[in-house]
Amino acid sequence: MTESKNDGSDWIQAWIQQQREQLRRAGMPGADAASGEKSAGGPDQYRDLGMRWLEAGQAYLQGWQQFAQRSAGGSAAGETPLKFGEEMLNAWQGTWAGAASAGEGATRQFADLISRLPALGLAREQTEAWRELLAAQAEYQHLEQELRTVWAKVQTEALVMVEAAIRERRAKQDAMPGIEDYRELYNLWVECGEKVFAQVAHSESYCKLQAQLGNAAIRLKLRQQAVLERALKHFDLPTRSELNTVHKQMRELRERVATLEAQLAAARGEERS
Amino acid sequence: MSESTPGSAELAAVTNDFMRRMSQGLAALANAGDVTIGSSAKDAVFTEDKVTLYRYRPSEVVAPENRVRTPLLISYALVNRPYMMDLQTDRSLIRGLLQRGVDVYLIDWGYPDGADRYLALEDYVLRYLPHCVDFVRQASQQDRINLLGVCQGGTMTLCYAALHPQRLRNLITMVTPVDFHTPENLLTKWAKHVDVDALVAATGNVSGDALNALFVSLMPFRLNSQKYVDLLHQLNDPDTSGAALENFLRMEKWIFDSPDQAGEMFRQFLTLFVKQNRLKDGTLEVGGRKVDLKQITMPLLNIYAMQDHLVPPSASKPLGELTGSSDYSTHEFQGGHIGIYVSGTAQRQIPDRIAGWLRERDRS
Incomplete structure (x- = not known):
């Protein structure tokens, strides 16, 4: 079997360009925003929570409205004792429906508001547990994104090192063999990648960031456990x-x-x- | 990248070649069968909870006068499985020792489960290990035996040896960390800011899979990618024997067959040894008893690997100055943390060095 041989010029540069393009698409900062995709950060979680609140609120109010209408049906017209309440419910329902149809901006504002309000009422404890869970998830996703950015930088710098190594080989053509096939180029990339990573991995900032991500993952797990344990207790199952x-x-x-x-x-x- | 980009056609060609070789390698890999682990016959002679003590059957070809009289007990790390010491016929430290007349016992710590999450350092150092030592002492009818600790198992044997020096004739440590705060120690740097109390509270036992992910991420390009690319390329080579593939698969099995770590033991190890470096500083206590390495006065052989990326030599070397032994020897192995057990050089050097060193001190 033969492998393609080449003097290591255009195709290598094309490969490096290809890698850069992939990195840009996959992980470099700002790539997500450019592509219009949702960010992985916390606001999505709050938005989801907000949507759930809207749905629950609408269902709750619809139930009350039906109750009010049934009650009103048994009384004389114009003398409905619940008329005032019905109007209020309609007004509230309109507000909820408006919030739902006002688009993402309004939903986000609502969700932001919910996230800042103290938990209240019968579901206070559950709300608080879920809110803590969502906050932990948002924190984790934020840090994970930061770490991905660092890894993307490692890969970017590895490509720069690959280019430099190839230039050096070309300059010392007599003393050093050129890159002859894809695997050689791959091995050079691995070597450069490990060199760059080793420098980054030993840095205090990386050690701190990786630990912060680990600690955030731990907090997230603890919050998940708290929510799950509450559910298990509800069914009298062991925790x-x-x-x-x-x-x-x-x-x-x-x-x-x-x-x-x-x-x-x-x-x-x-x-x- | 558009097709008109300079070099794109050539890149497509070399990429295709590369992928073709990979595909052929994958096809060969698909034909690989299961691999077997272990080569030397052994018997379980003692168990306690999930811990099992094995005795390897002595080699029949060694004449009685050439046998090392004092048995050797091997204490492996908790992190991986101890069959690394006897992986296969031609990659086995234990087989090498048996062939040189050493009577070998091995502790298998087992796979801790959720019921073991509160197992602590004192359970390992003051209960399981002493019970195994006492069993071997009793079975061999000797007051003192030889003890060999591997990696984290070596760290535990140092604690035991400092607390019970009268029960050991000779001590050997292999790739054993003593000073966890040397500049080369990447694992310590990564652990420094980790909230280990919260970790154990959240996970109970610490998953072996998670630890594997950590170890692999020490060299992510090589360990996640290159070694598999290398394998697939080798499988295309008609000169590559099936044995090479089996060796690779056996090693993969060992690497990823990782027990979970008992939560409390992990918490203590990471806090007291890794973060606080108490063994080296002389401030470690186990079960309320101070661990003073100066109490280790028996002959001591310290073996470390010069290219070890998990336990750098700088973490093992300080033992010489910390111990109270007046008969301290070292062996520098030119290889890595795993190569010290499985490389061809290791098969030639390590059993010889250990058996020879033990024999010299067997009747003193």
Whole structure:
């Protein structure tokens, strides 16, 4: 089998250009905004929450409206005791519907408002738990994006290093062999990538960012667990926290048994002697 | 990139060649069967919870007068599986030791599950390890035995040796970190800002898969991509034997067959050893007892790998100045953290070095 041979000129440059283009599309900062795609950050989460609130609010108000209409049907016209309430409900429903149809901007404003309001009422605890979960998710996604940006920079700089290495080889054509096939170029890219990454990976800023992302992932998981455990308790199903309590108790008991056994063995030894 | 871009046609051609070779390699890979692990016969001789102690059957071809009298107990790391020590017939430190007359025991720490999340450092250093040591002492009818610790298992053996020096005749550490704060130690730098208390609170045990992802990300270009590209290219080579593919697959099995880490033990190890460097500083306590490396007075052989990216030599070398042993030797292996067990050079050097060193001190 033969592999394509080349003196390492145009096709290598074409490859580097291709890689740059892919990086630009995939991960470089600003690429998402340019393509018009949704950002991965927090506002989407709040927007989703806002939409859910809108849907729930509309359903709630529709229920009340039906109740009001049924009640009004049993009274004389113009003397509906719930007429005032019905008007109010209609006004509220109009507001909710307006918010829903006003487009993303209004929804976002609403969601922002919701996110800043203190949790209230019967669902206060659940709301707070969900809000914390969403905040943790937003934080995680933000940091993940930051890390992706760093990785994209590593790849970009690796390409710059590849170019420099190729120039050097060309300059020392007699002493150094040129790039002859795709795999050689690939291996050079790997070598350059590892060199650039090693420098970045040892830097304090990278260590901090990676740890921040890890810590954000941990917080997100803890928030998810809190929401899940609440649901499990609702169905009287065991939770991890309860198992932890049991395991801790078992461990303590085991240690106490071991201590007592040691004391017993020592006492028996004393008796024999 | 448009087709008219200079070089685009040539790039398409070389890319196609490359992809064709990759595809052929993939086809060959699809024909690979399962791989077997381990080569030497062994018997489970003691168990406690999920811990199993194995004794390898001594080699029958070694004359009694050439056997090392004192048995050797190997304490492997918690992070990977101990069968790395006996991966296959021609890649086995244990087989090499058996062939040189060493009586080998090996601790398998098992796979911790959710019920083990509160297992702590003292469980490993003051319970499991001592119980295994005592079993070997009793079975061999010797007061003192030889102990070999590997990587994190070496760190634990140092703690044990400092607390129970009277039970050990000789101590060997292999790629064992002692000073976790040397500039080359990337894992420590990455761990520095991690909230390990919250991590363990959130995950309980720490997933072996997550740790693998961490280890692979130390050299992401090589370990996520290049090694597989290399494999697929090698599979196109008619000179590449099926054994090479089997070796690769066996290694993949070992690398990714990673037990979860008992949560509390992980938390303590990362906090006390990695972040706070207490073993080196002399401020470590296990079960309320101070671990003083100066208490290690038995002969000590410290083996480290010069190209180790996980436990850099600078993390192992300080042991010489920290220990109280007056018979301290080192062996510098020219290779990496894994090559020290599986490379051809390792097969020639390491068993010889260990068995020879033990034999010299066997009857002292």
